[in-house]
Amino acid sequence: MKLYALSVRRWWVMIPAVLALILTTWLIGASPVPVPSLLGGGGMAQIKHFVPVIMSVAIMYCLDRRLPEAELTAVVPVRRLDRAAASATAVLLLAATPAVGLDVARNTLLILALALVVRRIANEATAVAAGLLYIIANVMLGQPPDPLGHRIGSWWALPLYPAGSMPALVIVVVLFSAAIAWGLAPRARTL
Numbered sequence: 001m002k003l004y005a006l007s008v009r010r011w012w013v014m015i016p017a018v019l020a021l022i023l024t025t026w027l028i029g030a031s032p033v034p035v036p037s038l039l040g041g042g043g044m045a046q047i048k049h050f051v052p053v054i055m056s057v058a059i060m061y062c063l064d065r066r067l068p069e070a071e072l073t074a075v076v077p078v079r080r081l082d083r084a085a086a087s088a089t090a091v092l093l094l095a096a097t098p099a100v101g102l103d104v105a106r107n108t109l110l111i112l113a114l115a116l117v118v119r120r121i122a123n124e125a126t127a128v129a130a131g132l133l134y135i136i137a138n139v140m141l142g143q144p145p146d147p148l149g150h151r152i153g154s155w156w157a158l159p160l161y162p163a164g165s166m167p168a169l170v171i172v173v174v175l176f177s178a179a180i181a182w183g184l185a186p187r188a189r190t191l
Contacts, residue, residue, distance in 0.1 A: 004070065004078070009062050011085040017058035018092050021108065024051050025100040035139045045139040048101070049159060052108035056115045056131045059089060060124040082184050086116070090176060103163035106172050110158055111135065113176040116183030135159060 006012060029048035036043075063082065071078045090109055097105045114134055115127035142157025154160075161168035 004067075004074075008067055008070075009065055009082070009085070011062050011088075013058050013062055014055075014085070014089045014092065017055055018089075018096055021051055021054050021093075021104070022096055022099045024054065025104055029100070029104070035136070043139070048104050049107070049135055049139055050132075051100075051104060052111040052135070053128065053132050055089070055093070055108045056111050056128050059086065059112060060115060060119065060128050063119065064124040077186070079184055079186050083180050086112070086180050086184060101163050102169065103159075103161070106161075106169050107135075107159045109176045110172045113172070113179035113183075116179040120183045120185075 025048055029046060029051060031047050032044040033047060033050075034043075035045045062085070066078075089112070093105045093108050111131040111134065115131045118130040119127040138157045138159045142154045142160045158168050158172060
């Protein structure tokens with residue numbers, strides 16, 4: 001089963017994905033990109049808000065690579081290996097916090113949690129798209145202007161919370177834990 005996890009699932013892809021996340025954040029993470037705003041005027045968003053998609057694509061790639069027949073007859077529960085690999089990815093992301101910042105690591109865990117839940121309902125491609133659409137919706141709707149024209153963050157826009165926000169981190173860790181428990185749970189076998 002270890003060989004299966006390495007050769008078929010290809011969980012080793014997560015290490016280059018984390019390195020790509022770190023490099024992208026270092027090199028162009030603070031660069032602003034124009035985004036439309038549905039709540040008044042145009043706005044700018046940093047590229048670091050969109051970087052979590054790299055990890056979402058990588059983890060969905062690993063989860064999409066499977067041999068259903070081998071998994072059904074496996075002695076070792078493959079879902080347990082998937083949970084362990086997803087948890088190891090979370091630990092790897094949190095270990096990369098000094099390099100990318102707590103906000104990027106937190107937002108990546110949030111997008112991964114959303115992707116795991118959507119994958120359970122739909123498929124891997126839809127899961128990646130849902131994460132990207134969630135980020136875009138937060139950037140477009142999550143910062144309405146106040147009467148003076150300054151941008152203020154909405155309470156529901158977790159990706160836009162400041163880097164040091166501990167309540168946002170706790171919420172995201174709880175959501176990620178729930179997503180691993182439910183999103184990677186074995187499905188009922190049907191005939």
